Amino acid sequence: MAAPLALHLLLALLLGSGGLSRAEPERDSLREELVLTPLPSGDVSATFQFRTRWDSELQHEGVSHYRLFPKSLGQLISKYSVQELHLSLTQGFWRTRFWGQPFLQAPSGTNHHFLRYAVLPREVVCTENLTPWKKLLPCSSKAGLSVLLKAERLFHTSYHSQAVHIRPVCRDSHCTSVSWELRQTLTVVFDAYTTGQGKKDWSLFRMFSRTITEACPLASQSHVYVDISKNSQENVTLEVSPPPTSTYQAVVLGDRRTYAVYDLLNPATFSGSRSLNLQLRWKQQQDSGGHLVPFLHAQRYVSGYGLQTGELSTILHNTHPYRAFPVLLLETVPWYLRLYIHTLTITTKGKENKPSYIHYQPAQDRLRPHLLEMLIQLPANSVTKVSIQFERALLKWTEYTPDPNHGFYVSPSVLSALVPNLVGTKPANWEDSPLFSTMFPISDSSSHFVRLYTEPLLVNLPTPDFSMPYNVICLTCTVVAVCYGSFYNLLTRTFHLEEPKRSRLVRWLANIIRRIRGVPPL
Numbered sequence: 001m002a003a004p005l006a007l008h009l010l011l012a013l014l015l016g017s018g019g020l021s022r023a024e025p026e027r028d029s030l031r032e033e034l035v036l037t038p039l040p041s042g043d044v045s046a047t048f049q050f051r052t053r054w055d056s057e058l059q060h061e062g063v064s065h066y067r068l069f070p071k072s073l074g075q076l077i078s079k080y081s082v083q084e085l086h087l088s089l090t091q092g093f094w095r096t097r098f099w100g101q102p103f104l105q106a107p108s109g110t111n112h113h114f115l116r117y118a119v120l121p122r123e124v125v126c127t128e129n130l131t132p133w134k135k136l137l138p139c140s141s142k143a144g145l146s147v148l149l150k151a152e153r154l155f156h157t158s159y160h161s162q163a164v165h166i167r168p169v170c171r172d173s174h175c176t177s178v179s180w181e182l183r184q185t186l187t188v189v190f191d192a193y194t195t196g197q198g199k200k201d202w203s204l205f206r207m208f209s210r211t212i213t214e215a216c217p218l219a220s221q222s223h224v225y226v227d228i229s230k231n232s233q234e235n236v237t238l239e240v241s242p243p244p245t246s247t248y249q250a251v252v253l254g255d256r257r258t259y260a261v262y263d264l265l266n267p268a269t270f271s272g273s274r275s276l277n278l279q280l281r282w283k284q285q286q287d288s289g290g291h292l293v294p295f296l297h298a299q300r301y302v303s304g305y306g307l308q309t310g311e312l313s314t315i316l317h318n319t320h321p322y323r324a325f326p327v328l329l330l331e332t333v334p335w336y337l338r339l340y341i342h343t344l345t346i347t348t349k350g351k352e353n354k355p356s357y358i359h360y361q362p363a364q365d366r367l368r369p370h371l372l373e374m375l376i377q378l379p380a381n382s383v384t385k386v387s388i389q390f391e392r393a394l395l396k397w398t399e400y401t402p403d404p405n406h407g408f409y410v411s412p413s414v415l416s417a418l419v420p421n422l423v424g425t426k427p428a429n430w431e432d433s434p435l436f437s438t439m440f441p442i443s444d445s446s447s448h449f450v451r452l453y454t455e456p457l458l459v460n461l462p463t464p465d466f467s468m469p470y471n472v473i474c475l476t477c478t479v480v481a482v483c484y485g486s487f488y489n490l491l492t493r494t495f496h497l498e499e500p501k502r503s504r505l506v507r508w509l510a511n512i513i514r515r516i517r518g519v520p521p522l
Contacts, residue, residue, distance in 0.1 A: 010485040027055040028068040030138055031221040032145050033435050035259075038227060038238065038280060039099045039189070042200045043158070044209065047103050048145060048186040051138055051162070055171060055179045068218060069182060070136045073166060074451070075178065088163035091404065092189075093455050096297040098318075101253045101450060103436050104185050106161050125160060127129040127151040133162055136184060144216025144264070148208040149186070159189035171476075181403075203279040212273040215264035224265035225434060226278065229252045229257040231341075244448075245269055250437050254421035254448050255292075259434075295320045295419050296378075300454035312337075313387040314413050314454060318378035318520040324421045324448070328354070329386065330414040332374040336362035336393040336461065339370050339409070341387040348382050366395075369411075378417075400463065409455040418447040428499050 010398035054069040058077045066074055096102070117356035130151050134141050141149055142366060154160060164183045168178040204211050215222035219474050225248065226240050229516075244260035245268060262269050262276065269276060290369040299316050316327060333339060341360055346353040357375035361368075379383055401408070511521040 002360040025306075029469050030068050030216065030219045031435060032219050032280060033221075033223045033225065034145050034148075035103065035225045035279070035396075035434075035436050036202075036227065036280070038115065038200070038202075038230065041098050043189050043191050044207065044280070045099070045102075045159075045187065045189045047436065047468055048149070051183040051435055052138070052184075053169070053179050053181040054182075054335040055177075057178070058180055065165070068138045069180070073136070073182065076181075077166065082166070082323045083168070086163070088161060089129050090161040091160075092157070092161075094157035094159055094189075094453075097120060098450060099189070101294050101500070102187065103252075104187055108165060125155070125162075126498070127155070130154065130162065133164070133184065133186075136164070136166075136182075138218045139216035143214055144219060144222055144445070145212065146216070147212065148210050150210055153208050154186075154188055158191040159187070161188075161447045162186045166314055171350055171508070190522050200282045201280065204277050211266065211277040213275045214261045214270075219265075222454065223434065224262040224264065224276075224278065225259040225436070226262075226280065227256075227257055228260050239281045239283055241279045241281070242273075242463075247372065248434065252437060253420070253450070254419060256302075256422070271424065281388075293472045295413065296417055296450060296452065297450060298413070298415055298454050300457060302457050302459055307392060307460060308457070309389060309391050310337075311387055311389050312410075312457075315415075316376070316378060316382070316384040316386065316415070318380060318382050321421055322380050324376055324377060324379045324382075325417060325420060326377050327415055327417040329374045329376055331418070332411045332414075333363070333370040333372070334408070334410060335365050335367070336395060336408070337459065338368075339363075339372070340389045340391070340395055341372075344372075344386075345388075346384065348379055348384040348387050349487050353377065353384060380456050392459075397464065400466075404461075404463045404466070407458040407460045410459055413454040415450075415454070417450055420447050420451045444450050468504060 029050045030048075031053075033049050034102050035049075037045045037047070039045055052068050052076075052366060056069075058074055075084075077085075087110070089110060090106045094102050105132075130149065134146060134149055139146055140146060165181075165183040165185070167181055168169055169181045171177050189201070212224070226244070227246075228238055228240060230238055231323070245266055246261045246265050248259045248261050249256065255301070262278070264276070292440050297319075299315045301313055303313055312331075312333070314329065314331075315328070318324065339362075339441040341362075346355060352378060355376050357373075359371075359373040361371040363370040372388075374386070376384060376386070506519050507522055514521055
């Protein structure tokens with residue numbers, strides 16, 4: 001990637017000096033940003049976003065030159081007429097109750113969104129997934145915020161989620177033409193106790209083992225945001241160094257927040273130092289028990305005993321003191337868990353809560369899973385329990401995984417809701433606002449859209465003792481080899497009586513004796 005960077009810089013110098021005629025303006029642009037958010041638990045979340053926008057009709061125009069947009073993805077959109085593409089790989093679980101609402105959340109596994117979603121909860125996320133993801137970036141991992149993407153540090157976290165989102169966006173208010181947007185996101189949560197620090201002071205070097213030396217030369221915007229909203233709370237003071245170039249206030253997930261802004265394209269950001277190493281220090285201890293619990297969070301678990309029947313339970317929490325709101329709950333259950341739909345119960349404060357909308361599509365063995373979708377009204381300051389009983393199916397012995405005693409994973413539930421805001425808000429300007437503020441669709445000034453995922457479940461199925469067939473096979477092979485082999489030998493072998501061979505000396509002496517006795521020689 002160093003050669004393309006050098007080529008772009010050379011072209012920029014030639015165009016600026018008049019060595020070449022100025023070509024038409026570039027139709028693509030790159031924006032990159034990093035958001036650091038201290039969490040109530042003392043951990044720190046880091047959210048990377050790289051947005052590449054291309055003003056091109058990939059499905060209609062014959063494009064042969066690619067500048068910033070990855071050629072592999074552009075050819076995919078053009079050849080197969082892709083409308084949208086969303087792919088995410090997640091390891092770990094976002095703890096909404098203790099960490100607050102995330103900027104971007106995805107279920108554990110591989111997630112493909114196309115009207116519905118599919119998930120592989122047991123998919124392993126490793127360095128082999130990160131390397132091709134970084135190669136899609138115009139600067140790869142050579143410059144800009146991507147230099148912090150060190151696999152050794154990113155995968156040593158309590159939560160890791162990387163995603164690729166491709167969609168068409170309107171260029172103007174009338175949407176007469178569209179552009180293609182590629183948004184690459186990466187969210188990690190650094191645990192102070194897992195990393196061995198045991199304290200709440202953080203820095204870029206402690207988190208990533210690297211610092212920022214320069215912005216990506218192909219980026220039109222490169223910013224680092226640090227959430228300093230907790231400075232407004234009592235007994236909490238967060239010191240950020242070096243001092244930011246500016247501050248930015250925004251309404252994020254219904255709450256007003258303040259961010260310290262570092263513009264990497266501004267030479268003043270690197271004044272007095274060759275690199276930028278942001279440091280977060282708590283002057284006074286933070287009260288971890290006083291954080292604001294999100295208005296909507298959920299848990300999911302399996303109950304019951306034995307390996308025949310069980311029950312799936314989802315707990316929905318609405319902690320708002322006086323406002324109720326509906327939640328769309330989507331359950332996708334594998335076919336080998338046979339749901340008893342007549343046992344579906346929804347209770348709130350000890351009373352039955354009838355859903356205003358319900359859709360159920362039964363599963364077909366080895367073809368499709370169960371699909372259950374419900375619209376449930378959550379009263380203010382309430383806990384709602386959704387439970388349904390199921391029976392475990394017995395699989396064919398060829399359908400078991402290599403480690404069947406580990407269990408089988410069940411996809412997490414998906415919750416979609418319009419959650420009330422703490423403060424009024426308005427739609428963000430697409431180009432002037434930070435990337436993270438454009439991730440939350442706003443229906444009106446009083447609510448914002450939220451999509452959450454529960455924990456993936458691990459369910460045990462009736463599993464035969466695979467060691468017993470192995471022992472039977474070994475014993476049978478031994479008996480056949482010993483008994484049948486010996487019996488076959490006895491039936492097919494022929495026996496011949498042969499005299500022992502004598503040596504020449506013995507025969508010569510015997511012939512002398514036989515000649516003396518007058519017997520014919522041998």
